[in-house]
Amino acid sequence: MPVHLEIVTAERQIYSDEVDLISAPTRDGRVGILPRHAPLLTILQPGELTIVKDGTRTPFAVSGGFMEVLPDRVTILADTVERADDIDATRVEAAIKRAEELRQSAQTDQEMALAEAKLRKEMVRLQVMRMREIGRRQ
Missing domain, CATH: 2.60.15.10 (F0F1 ATP synthase delta/epsilon subunit, N-terminal)
Incomplete structure (x- = not known):
């Protein structure tokens, strides 16, 4: 059920x-x-x-x-x-790079929090994408 x-x-x-x-x-x-x-x-x-x-x-x-x-x-x-299956590796890697650059250039706590939230989101996408690739190899 x-x-x-x-x-x-x-x-x-x-x-x-x-x-x-x-x-x-x-x-x-x-x-x-x-x-x-x-x-x-x-x-x-x-x-x-x-x-x-x-x-x-x-x-x-x-x-x-x-x-x-x-x-x-x-x-x-x-x-x-x-x-x-809809996550594109190239786009994820570029978004991670942009988020890391935003984090490095953050001048306020709010800018830092936004950059870290963006980075967390992109890292999740990368993790899910990698899990898909591992599943295909098995």
Whole structure:
């Protein structure tokens, strides 16, 4: 008995299907969601969002947002989310370089915080992209 998962951003619906497992990065640590999970409302942190359906693991890079869990349905409202297959290595590496340059040139605490948040987001994208590559080699 799977659970229905919907992943949406402000712009569009990213994913909608029945899944067997959801593993998400939350403010309190990683949580695993199975069908009939107790109700939960939590804040998502930047990290790898993983879904498992019929034994196939699909990673996503999520930059933050919220997750509502009901016994038969999970809704993720994400700031941004990307499938591992949609992440371009060249663009990620360039964005990491830009974020590091912003961090180096930051003159206020606010500029530093923004640069570090951008760097964390890009590092998550890089990690998810690498996990996809490792999965293809196995």
